[in-house]
Amino acid sequence: MKHALALIALAAMAACTTTPVAKSPMGSSETAVMPPEQADACKAASYQTLIGKPATDPAVPPADKLVRHIRPDSIVTMDYVFKRLNIEIDMKGVITGVRCG
Numbered sequence: 059m060k061h062a063l064a065l066i067a068l069a070a071m072a073a074c075t076t077t078p079v080a081k082s083p084m085g086s087s088e089t090a091v092m093p094p095e096q097a098d099a100c101k102a103a104s105y106q107t108l109i110g111k112p113a114t115d116p117a118v119p120p121a122d123k124l125v126r127h128i129r130p131d132s133i134v135t136m137d138y139v140f141k142r143l144n145i146e147i148d149m150k151g152v153i154t155g156v157r158c159g
Contacts (some may be wrong), residue, residue, distance in 0.1 A: 099158060100124070100144075100159075105143065108156055111152070112151055112152055112153070113153055114151065119145075124139070124141055124143060125142070126142055126145065127145050127147055128145065128146045129147045129149075130148065130149055138159050140158055140159070142158065143156065144156070
């Protein structure tokens with residue numbers, strides 16, 4: 059009977075302990091390295107010349123499934139779509155950044 063009580067007490071204490079959780083990529087301070095075929099899949103490098111131009115410039119691709127215009131008041135999802143082009147636009151309507159995601 060003593061052994062059974064000791065075993066139950068040990069099991070109860072073991073159930074109260076926590077196991078370390080692996081650090082998620084979002085919590086990591088390291089920069090994720092993209093495979094070469096995904097590094098510029100959205101062709102952001104070819105749109106860098108748009109930085110500083112108005113969002114109404116004819117060269118700016120229209121927003122659609124793979125092009126996202128991000129303004130200060132925009133609500134955006136946090137998912138990373140490597141083929142999606144993100145065009146960041148400030149309050150004055152000027153493009154401040156272009157990146158994949």
